[in-house]
Amino acid sequence: MIKILPKKILFICFPCLAIMVISCIIDSQNCDTTNSGNGLHPGYYKQWFEEKKDANGKIPPFLRTQWAKWDAQQIIRRADENPIDSIIELGPKNVAGRTRSIWIDPRNEKIILAAAISGGLWRSENGGLSWKPSNEQQISMMPSCITSNPYNPDEVYYGTGESRANSADVDGEGVFKSINGGKTFTQIQSTTKLAGFNAIWDIEHSKIDSQTLFVGTHSNGLYRSQDGGKTWANVFKGGNSQINEIVCLPNGRIIATMQSSFVIASDSNGNPGTFKIVNFPNSPGSGKYRRIQLAYCSKFPSVVFAVFEGYEFSDNAIRFYKSSNGGILWTEKTAPTNGGASYQAYCLMLGAHPTDSTKLVFGGTKIVTSNNGGETWNSIANGHSDHHCFANLPKSTNEFIIGSDGGLHKYRWTSTEILANLNNGYKVTQFYCGSFGPNGMVGIAGSQDNGTHVTSKPLESQSFFGGDGAYCHIGLQDGSVAYMSYQNDAIHRMTNFNPTNPSFAVNITDPAFTSDGVDFINLYEMNPMDQNMVFYRTNRFLYRTTNMGDEWTTMNKSIRAGIKAIGISHQENPVVYFGGISTQLYKIENAGLALAGKEVNFNSSAPTNVTNDNIKGLHVHPKDPYTVYVALSNISNQPRAWRVTGLDSVSKIRTWKNISGNLPIGLPVNMLAVDPLFPDRVFFAGTDFGLYYSIDSGNTWNKDYRVPNVCLHEIKMRDDRTLFLFTHGRGMFALPLKYVDVTSNLRMQVEKLKSYPNPTNNTVEVHATISLLNAEYTVSNTNGQVVLKGRLSAGQSIPMKEQQNGSYFIQVKSGNQLFTSKILKNEK
Numbered sequence: 001m002i003k004i005l006p007k008k009i010l011f012i013c014f015p016c017l018a019i020m021v022i023s024c025i026i027d028s029q030n031c032d033t034t035n036s037g038n039g040l041h042p043g044y045y046k047q048w049f050e051e052k053k054d055a056n057g058k059i060p061p062f063l064r065t066q067w068a069k070w071d072a073q074q075i076i077r078r079a080d081e082n083p084i085d086s087i088i089e090l091g092p093k094n095v096a097g098r099t100r101s102i103w104i105d106p107r108n109e110k111i112i113l114a115a116a117i118s119g120g121l122w123r124s125e126n127g128g129l130s131w132k133p134s135n136e137q138q139i140s141m142m143p144s145c146i147t148s149n150p151y152n153p154d155e156v157y158y159g160t161g162e163s164r165a166n167s168a169d170v171d172g173e174g175v176f177k178s179i180n181g182g183k184t185f186t187q188i189q190s191t192t193k194l195a196g197f198n199a200i201w202d203i204e205h206s207k208i209d210s211q212t213l214f215v216g217t218h219s220n221g222l223y224r225s226q227d228g229g230k231t232w233a234n235v236f237k238g239g240n241s242q243i244n245e246i247v248c249l250p251n252g253r254i255i256a257t258m259q260s261s262f263v264i265a266s267d268s269n270g271n272p273g274t275f276k277i278v279n280f281p282n283s284p285g286s287g288k289y290r291r292i293q294l295a296y297c298s299k300f301p302s303v304v305f306a307v308f309e310g311y312e313f314s315d316n317a318i319r320f321y322k323s324s325n326g327g328i329l330w331t332e333k334t335a336p337t338n339g340g341a342s343y344q345a346y347c348l349m350l351g352a353h354p355t356d357s358t359k360l361v362f363g364g365t366k367i368v369t370s371n372n373g374g375e376t377w378n379s380i381a382n383g384h385s386d387h388h389c390f391a392n393l394p395k396s397t398n399e400f401i402i403g404s405d406g407g408l409h410k411y412r413w414t415s416t417e418i419l420a421n422l423n424n425g426y427k428v429t430q431f432y433c434g435s436f437g438p439n440g441m442v443g444i445a446g447s448q449d450n451g452t453h454v455t456s457k458p459l460e461s462q463s464f465f466g467g468d469g470a471y472c473h474i475g476l477q478d479g480s481v482a483y484m485s486y487q488n489d490a491i492h493r494m495t496n497f498n499p500t501n502p503s504f505a506v507n508i509t510d511p512a513f514t515s516d517g518v519d520f521i522n523l524y525e526m527n528p529m530d531q532n533m534v535f536y537r538t539n540r541f542l543y544r545t546t547n548m549g550d551e552w553t554t555m556n557k558s559i560r561a562g563i564k565a566i567g568i569s570h571q572e573n574p575v576v577y578f579g580g581i582s583t584q585l586y587k588i589e590n591a592g593l594a595l596a597g598k599e600v601n602f603n604s605s606a607p608t609n610v611t612n613d614n615i616k617g618l619h620v621h622p623k624d625p626y627t628v629y630v631a632l633s634n635i636s637n638q639p640r641a642w643r644v645t646g647l648d649s650v651s652k653i654r655t656w657k658n659i660s661g662n663l664p665i666g667l668p669v670n671m672l673a674v675d676p677l678f679p680d681r682v683f684f685a686g687t688d689f690g691l692y693y694s695i696d697s698g699n700t701w702n703k704d705y706r707v708p709n710v711c712l713h714e715i716k717m718r719d720d721r722t723l724f725l726f727t728h729g730r731g732m733f734a735l736p737l738k739y740v741d742v743t744s745n746l747r748m749q750v751e752k753l754k755s756y757p758n759p760t761n762n763t764v765e766v767h768a769t770i771s772l773l774n775a776e777y778t779v780s781n782t783n784g785q786v787v788l789k790g791r792l793s794a795g796q797s798i799p800m801k802e803q804q805n806g807s808y809f810i811q812v813k814s815g816n817q818l819f820t821s822k823i824l825k826n827e828k
Contacts, residue, residue, distance in 0.1 A: 043487065043520040044166060044167040044432070044448070044468070044487075044520045044521055045165045045166055045167065045170075046520070047519050047520050047521060048165075048167065050581075050614075051564060051614050051616060051633050051634060052633065052634055052635060052668060052688075053634060053635065054634065054635040054636060055612060055636065059170075059171060059635065060635065060666075061171055061193070061198035062171070062173060062174075062192060062193050062198055063171070063635070063666060063667075064139050064140055064171075064173050064689060065139055065173050065174075065187075065192050065193075066664070066665075066666070067664040067666075067667055067689045068139045068689075070664040070665065071664060071689075071703055072781075072809075074662060074702075074703075081695065082693065082702070082704065082738075083675060083682050083693060083695060083737050083738055084693065084704060084706075084723070084735045084736075084737060084738070085735075085736045085737055085738040086735070086736055087704075087706045087707060087733060087735055088441065088458050088733060088734040088735070088736070089427070089458060089459060089731065089732075089733055090441060090443050090455040090458055090459065090461070090731065090732035090733060090734055091427060091429075091455060091458070091459040091460070091461050091731050091732065092427070092429055092453050092455070092459070092461040092731060092732075093424065093425060093427060093459040093460075093461070094421070094423045094424050094425070094426070095406075095407075095423065095429050095447070095450050095453060095461070095463070095731075096116070096406060096407020096408065096423040096426045096427075096428050096429065097116060097117070097118070097119055097405065097406075097407065097428040097429050097430040097447070097448060097449075097450065097729065098116070098117045098118075098166065098167075098386075098388065098404075098405045098430065098448065098449075099114050099115060099116055099117070099388060099389060099403030099404065099407055099408060099428075100115045100116075100117050100143070100144045100145065100162065100388050100389055100403065101114075101115035101143065101144060101145045101146045101158070101388075101389045101403070102114055102115070102146070102389050102390070102391035102401055102403050102408070103146035103147070103148060103156065103158075103182070103391065104391050104392075104393060104394060104401070105148075105153060105181060105182070105394075106148075106150075106153055106394045107153055109127065109393045109394050109395045109396060110124075110125055110126055110127045111123070111124070111125055111181065111182070112124045112127065112128055112391075112401070113134070113146055113156070113158075113182050114131070114403065114407075114408060114426065115143035115144060115145065115146055115158060115389075115403075116143070116426070116428035116729065117142060117143070117144065117162050117430075117729070118141055118142060118167075118428075118430055118710060118711060118728050118729030119141060119427075119428030119429075119430070119710065119729035119730050120133055120134060120135065120136065120138055120141040120143065120428075120708070120709075120710070120729070120730075121133070121134040121135070121138070121143045121146075121158060121176075121185070122134060122426055122428065123182060123183070124422075124426075128401070128408060128410065128420070128422030129422075129424060130424060130425040131424075131425040131426040131427075132425075133708070134182070134183075134184070134185060135184070135185065136708040136709060136730075137690075137705055137708075137709045138176070138185070138709060139173050139187055139709075140160040140161070140172050140173035140174075140176075140187075141708070141709060141710050141729060142160045142161055142162055142170065142171070142172045142173075143158045143159070143160055143172075143176075144158075144159055144160055144161055144162055144163070144172065144200055144201070145158060145159045145200060145201065145202045145203045146158045146159075146203070147203045147204050147205045147213065148182075148205060149205050149210060149213075149228075150205060150207055151210035152210065153181065154178070154179055154180055154181045155177065155178065155179055155228070156177070156178040156181065156182040156185075157175055157176065157177050157178075157203055157205070157213060157229065158175070158176050158185070158203065159172065159174075159175050159197075159200030159201075159202070159203040159215060160172025160173055160174065160175070160176070160198075160200060161173075161197075161198050161199035161200050161218070162199070163199045163200070163201050163218035163242075163244075164344075164345040164346050166346060166448065167430055167432070167448040167728065170199065171198045171199060172197070172198055172199060172200060173187065173192060173198070174187060174188060174191030174192045174194065174197045174198075174200075175187075175188045175191040175197065175200070175203065175215065175229060176188065177228075177229055186804070188229045188230075190229065190230055190231055190232060191215075191229070191232070194223075194232060195217075195219070195220045196217030196218065196219045196220025196221070196223070196241075197215070197217060197223075199217060199218035199219065200215055200216065200217055200218070201216045201217065201218060201242070201243055201244045201245070202214075202215070202216040202243065202244065202245055202246045203215050203216070203246075204246040204247065204248045205248065206248050206252075206254075206269055206270075207248050207249060207250040207252070208250070208251075208252045208269060209226070209269060211225075211226055211227055211228050212224065212225065212226050212269060212270070213225055213228075213229065214235075214246050214248065214254065214256075214270060215232070216243030216244065216245065216246050216256060217241075217242075217243060218242055219241055219242065220234065220237060220241055221234055221235075221236050221237030221238070221241045221243060222234070222235050222236040222237070222243045222246070222256055222264075222270070222275075223235065224270045233272070235266075235270050235271070235272045235275070236256070236264060236272070236275045238258075238261075238264070238275075239258040239261030239262060240258060240259065240260060240261050241258075242258055242259045242261070243256050243257070243258060244257050244258065244259050244291050244292065244293075244345070245257040245291070245292065245293055245294050247294045247295075247296060247304065247327075249296065249301050249302075249304075249326055249327075250301050251267075251301070251326060252267065252268065252269045253265060253266070253267050253326050253327065254266045254269065254270040254275075255278070255294060255304070255327045256275075257291070257292035257293070257294060257306075258292075259290055259291050259292075259345060260286060260287055260289060260290060260311070261286055262277045262278070262286065263277070263278040263280070263292060263306070263327075264276065264277055264278065265278050265327055265328075278327060278328075278330075279330075280306070280319070280321055280330050280332075281321075281330060281331070281332055282319070282332055283319070284308055284318055284319055287311070288311055288318075289308040289309055289310060289311055289318060289319070290309040290310070290311055290342065290344055290345045290348075291309045291342065291345045291348045292306055292307065292308050292309070293306070293307050293309075293348050293349065293350040294306050294327075294350065295350040295351050295352040295360070295390075296352060297352045297353065297354065297355070297356070297357035298352075298354040298355070298392070299354060299355040299356075299357075300357045301326070302323075302324060302325055302326045303322070303323070303324055303352075303357040304322075304323045304326060304327045305320070305321065305322055305323075305350060305352060305360060305374065306319075306320070306321045306323075306327075306330070307319070307320050307321075307335070307336065307348070307350050307362060308320070308321075308335075309342040309344075309345065309348050309364075310341070310342070311344075312344070313341065313343055313344050314341045314343075315341055315342075316335070316336075316337040316338075316339065316340065316341055316364065317335045317336050317337060317339060317342070317362070317364065318335055319332065319335055320332070320333045320334060320335045320336060320374050321333060322373055322374055333373065333374035333375060334374060334375055334376060334377065336362040336368050336370070336374075336377040337377075338366070338368050338377055338379055339362045339363060339364045339365075339366050339367065339368040339377065340364040340365030340366040340385075341364050341365055342364040342365075343364075343365075343386070346386065347363070347364055347365065347385075347386040347387055347388055347404075347405070348363070348364060348387075348388075349361075349362065349363035349364075349387040349388055349389060349390050349402065349403075350362050350363075350390070351390030351391075351392070351400060351402075353392070353397075353413055354392045354394075354397050355397055356413075357373065358370075358371060358372055358373045359371055359413050360373070360374060361390060361400065361402070361411075362377065363387025363388075363390070363402060363404070364386075364387065365385045365386055365387075366379065366382055366385070366387075367379070367380050367381075367382050367387060367402065368380065369413075369416075378416070379416075380411070380415075380416040380417070381416060381417050381418050382404075383402070383404060383406055383407075383408075383409030383418050383421060384404040384405055384406025384407070384409070384449075385404065385405060385406070385449070386404055386405040386449065387402055387403070387404045388403050388404060388405075389402070389403040390402055390403075398412050398413050398414060399411065399412055399413070399419065400413065401422065405448070405449040405450070406423070406449070406450065407421075407422070407423040407426050407428070408421075408422040408423060408426065409421055409422060409423075410422055427730060427731050428729055428730060428731070429445075429447050429450060429453070429729075429730075429731040429732075430447055430448040430450075430728045430729055431445040431446065431447050431448075431469075431713060431714075431726045431727060431728060431731065431732065432445075432446050432447065432448065432468075432469070432470060432471075432521045432713055432726075432728065433445065433446055433470065433471050433472070433521065433523075433713055433714050433726055434446065434472065434714060434716075434724065434726035434732060435472060435473045435474060435526075435716060435724070436474065436716060436718050436722070436724045436734075437474045437476075437479050437499060438474070438475070438476045438477070438478070438479045439479075439720070440456075440457075441455060441456070441457055441458055441734055442454070442455060442456060442474065442479070442499050443455045443724055443726075443732045443734065444464075444472045444473070444474050444482065444484075444499075445469065445472065445726050445731075445732050446465075446468070446469025446470040446471060446472050446484070446485070446486070446521070447468075447469045448468055448469075448728075449467075449468055450463075450469065451463055451464070451465045451466045451467060451468075451469045451486070452464045452465035452469035452470075452472050452484045452485075452486075453469070454474075454482075454499045454500075455499070455732060456499040456500050458734075462499065462500055462501075462502065463502075464482075464484060464494075464502050465484045465485075465486060465492070465505070466486065467486030467487055467490075468486055468487040468520075468521065469484070469485075469486060470485040470486055470487060470490075470521045470522060471483075471485055471521070471522065471523055471524050471525075472484045472485065473524075473525070473526040473531075473534075474497065474499075475497070475526070475531025476526075476528050476529075476531060477529075477530070477531050478531075479497060480495065480496060480497055480531075481493065481494065481495050481497055481531050481532075481548060482494045482497040483508075483524070483526060483534060483549075484505065485522065485524070487520055487521065488518055488520060488522065489509055489513040489514050489518045489522060489538075490507070490509055491507075491508055491509050491513075491522075491524065491536065491549070492505040492506060492507050492508060492509075493505065493506050493508045493548050493549050494506075495548075506549075508545075508548070508549025508550070510543065510552045512538070512541075512543070512552070512554075513536070513538050513543075516538035516539050516540040516541060517538060517539035517540070518537075518538050518539060519539075522536075522537065522538075523536075523537050523563070523564065523565070523566060524536040524537065524566070525566040525567075525568055526568075527568050527572070527574055527592070528568060528570055528719075529570055529571055529572045529574065530546075530572050530592070531548075532545075532546055532547055532548050533545065533546050533574075533592055534548070534549065535555070535566050535568065535576060535578075535591070536552070537563040537564075537566065537578065538563075539561055539562075540559045540560070540561060541554045541555065541556055541559070541560065542554070542555040542556055542560065542563060542566075542576075542578055542588075542599075543555065544591065544592075546592060553596070554596050555576075555588060555591070555594065555596055555598075555599065556586075556596060556597060556599050557596050557597035558597070560578070560584070560586065560599075561581075562580040562581035562582065562584060563578050563579070563580045563584070564579070564580035564581060564614060564615060564616055564633075565577075565578065565579050565580060565615045565616055565617055565618040565631075566578045566618060567618030567619060567620045567628055568591075568620060569620045569625035570620070570622050570623075570625075570719075571625060572592065573590050573591070573592040573593060574591050574592060574625070575587060575588070575589055575590075575591065575620070575625040575626070576588045576591035577618050577620065577628055577647075578599075578618070579615040579618060579630075580614065580615055581614050581615075582603075582611065582612055582613075583603065583606040583610055583611050583612070583613050583614075583615060583632075584603055584615065585601075585602040585603060585605070585606065585615065585618075585628075585630070585644075586599040586600060586601055586602065586603075587599065587600045587602065587647055588600070589649070600649075602644075602647065602654055605644075605654035605656065606656060607656050609638045609639075610632060610636075610638050610639070610642075610656075613632045613634050613636060613638070614632060614633050614634040615630055615631070615632060615633075616631055616632065616633030616668075616669075616670050616671065617629070617630070617631030617633070617669070617670060617671035617672055617686075617714075618630060618631075619631075619671065619672050619673055619674065619717075621674070621679050621680075622674070622676045622679050622719070623679060624679075626645070626646070626647040626648040626651075627643065627644065627645045627647070628643075628644045628647060629641070629642070629643055629644075629659075629672040629673075629674060629683070630642040630643075630644055630656075630672070631669040631670060631671050631672045631685070631686075632668070632669060633668045633669065633670050634668060635666055635668055636666065637665050637666050639658040639659075639660035640660055640663065640667060640668060640669040641658075641659045641660045641661075641663065641669050641672055641683075641685055641698060642656050642657065642658060642659060642660075643656075643657045643659050643698065644656050644657075645657070657698075658698075659683065659694070659697065659698025659699075660698065660701075661694060661698050661699050661700050661701045662700050662701055663685065663687075663692060663701050664689065667687050667688060667689055668687060668688045669685050669686070669687050670686050670687060670688065670711075670712060670713055670714065670715075671685075671686045671712070671713075671714050671715050671716075672684065672685055672686075672715075673686075673715050673716060673717040673723060674717065675717070675721060675737060676717065676719055676721055677721060677737075678695075680697060681695060681696065681697050682694070682695050682737075683697070683698050684715055684717070684723055685701065685715075686712030686713070686714060686715035686725065687711075687712060688711045688712075689709060689711075690703055690704070690705075690707055690708070690709045690710065690712065691703070691704045691707040691712060691715070691725065692704070705780075705786060707725065707733065707735075708727065708729075708730045710727045710728065710729040710730045711727065711728045711729065712725055712726070712727055712728075713726055713727065713728050714726040721736065721737040722734055722735065722736050722737070723735040723736075723737065754766065754767040754768065754821070755767075755810060755821040755823050758823045758824060759823070759824035759825065759826040760800055760823060760824070760825055760826070761800075761801075761825070761826060761827040762799075762800060762801050762827075763797045763798060763799050763800060763801070764797065764798045764800055764810070764823055765796060765797045765798075766792070766796050766797070766798060766810065766812060766819070766821065767796065768812065768814075768819045771814075772792050772796050772812055772814055772819070774791050774792060775791065775792050775812050775813060775814035776789070776790075776791055776812070776813045776814075777789065777790060777791070777792055777798060777810060777811065777812045777813075778810070778811050779798065779800075779803070779808050779809070779810055780808065780809045780811070781806060781807075781808055781809075787803060787808070788800075788803065792812065798810065800823075800825050801827075803825050804825070805825050805826055805827055806824075806825055807822065807823070807824055807825075808822070808823050808824075808825060809821070809822055809823075810822075810823060
């Protein structure tokens with residue numbers, strides 16, 4: 001038995017400054033008193049990639065477009081009763097996540113669009129005081145860059161896919177376009193499956209032509225469209241083919257940067273064959289730097305600036321240049337080394353004042369400004385760390401907005417302080433994992449670079465812990481104890497836990513965890529029937545504590561590498577399952593008392609078509625400790641959801657039953673949960689593409705379009721039939737289930753709906769075998785988004801005039817009958 005003493009104590013309370021100062025005393029490497037996020041090594045991507053990659057070691061592009069098409073085909077069959085009663089958003093309300101781009105309407109600076117990586121595109125119409133999501137069911141929730149047509153600002157475009165990833169499902173799905181000033185967007189079909197358009201660094205519109213725009217891709221160079229995005233041509237593909245930044249000057253000059261390669265420029269609006277390499281004095285040379293960021297002064301566009309990021313992970317900026325003739329000739333200035341590292345192309349931001357070419361702002365992990373064109377640099381207050389984007393306010397020329405891992409903050413050029421935090425209602429927190437309290441709306445979750453948060457009521461939360469928040473639990477017997485952790489092997493215990501009042505936290509990390517090695521976001525689970533008992537995985541062993549972390553015991557003698565999931569039965573002395581890569585699956589009986597080496601190996605029981613897959617979720621049947629629901633999180637065309645039975649010591653046959661039904665092919669399932677009242681019938685799947693449910697034992701699945709179409713890292717069911725969702729991009733949710741009579745018929749009778757005219761250009765009349773007066777109707781587009789709903793009035797017509805041209809699905813519900821129809825809107 002290994003004994004650990006509580007040698008580190010963290011006092012967590014208001015004000016926030018106290019939290020950070022005391023954190024510095026505990027662990028100097030995690031100290032950053034300038035912000036709430038510590039800006040540490042963005043190391044989750046490697047872990048995520050290993051858990052997601054396919055059999056060829058890759059993430060295939062444009063998967064979400066395929067999944068969306070599959071979902072759209074299922075709409076006509078969606079006749080099952082949804083077991084979920086309501087969707088309660090827990091938040092946090094004002095803790096934002098990584099924001100890669102900002103667009104401000106040049107006609108009205110109150111209208112702002114923000115690109116929240118993995119949380120979708122968001123819109124504010126009051127200058128950032130409040131926010132609303134653009135489309136919670138968009139095919140891609142990975143907006144990375146935004147631009148608009150300077151001749152017609154109603155035309156707004158955004159590219160998708162994060163090329164320098166940290167923690168999200170990084171691929172995008174091409175370019176999306178709005179023709180109404182950013183209110184709604186449609187995927188540009190010509191950009192789906194176009195090489196490189198799954199990871200777009202930048203998108204910019206020409207300043208001299210109303211139909212020309214450029215896209216910089218991560219893997220296939222620079223593209224240009226001359227017809228508003230209908231068709232595209234690759235106009236440059238030299239160097240390493242990675243275009244990080246594009247600047248379109250008013251004289252038609254196009255400048256683009258290529259990571260670790262060079263800068264190119266064209267004086268012919270980007271015509272193929274006209275790009276030339278730009279020379280910089282005292283250039284660091286190819287392979288000595290990473291990204292290059294550009295900026296220019298709007299009033300004096302011939303004044304252009306360039307900053308070179310250092311090559312190594314912790315390097316500061318190494319070069320800074322100024323040009324006074326549109327980027328033809330350059331003069332070296334002082335590099336903003338006090339702006340912090342950019343983590344090898346992860347966070348690099350440069351902005352220029354719109355009317356004063358001497359004023360600049362630079363961001364890496366920190367923010368610095370210059371008032372003399374880059375001769376000297378001065379530190380200013382940081383709203384957060386890891387800065388990504390910048391935008392000037394078009395009317396209030398003394399103000400600008402910066403986007404970071406902590407969302408959005410407004411500044412004045414004349415001040416070193418933050419003018420305003422713009423994150424109220426910008427609900428894009430990227431949670432890795434989470435759990436719930438014994439009752440109410442108490443949830444706890446760990447987030448990317450924003451610590452651990454606890455909710456006490458919907459949209460009311462408290463920050464409890466810093467760094468990259470990781471796995472966490474609240475005791476379910478009386479809620480008096482909580483376990484929290486941050487990146488790598490740091491796990492802490494908090495007694496006298498109160499969801500609204502943080503208190504002391506004791507470090508219960510065992511030295512063996514460090515020597516074994518752990519994941520960046522490292523898994524551990526608490527016994528739901530005994531809050532003193534915790535099971536912790538490392539890269540070699542599974543550990544157990546029965547006294548809240550004062551002592552840890554190894555559970556296996558042989559090394560078990562690649563553990564990714566732990567499942568615990570509902571017993572004080574539980575059956576514990578653990579598994580992971582290569583479909584490993586082990587069981588420990590009487591795990592509260594078992595000695596090391598008692599695990600039973602079920603590795604050979606898995607079907608041959610999934611033996612090389614990754615088990616990410618293990619959910620033990622609430623009434624049968626020898627039945628387990630297995631979720632496979634890697635990309636594969638093989639089934640991703642399984643029900644495994646016969647895991648007791650008597651049964652000789654272990655049965656893996658495929659319960660994937662009609663889930664989209666290839667869609668990773670991160671975790672499964674079951675209804676405690678109907679654990680053999682009613683299932684829930686947390687996937688990379690939203691939430692699905694089944695009420696027929698996994699034969700058919702339906703998508704709940706009330707839940708945002710984001711990656712659900714974890715879903716967990718409480719015994720009172722409340723399902724908690726922990727999303728990577730949209731915070732936490734609680735979903736109470738409906739009461740369902742076990743004897744009721746859960747499947748509605750489905751009939752065909754007669755609708756005409758079809759195609760239609762205005763209204764649709766609907767008729768069925770019964771009267772539909774006052775019946776409920778919904779109209780969904782092919783992405784599954786509900787665009788119209790209401791009750792039928794006299795005449796039984798549905799207004800379609802405001803809808804865009806395309807295919808739609810109509811559902812009309814009357815009593816226990818559901819009528820469906822597919823129509824085409826074609827207004828010429």
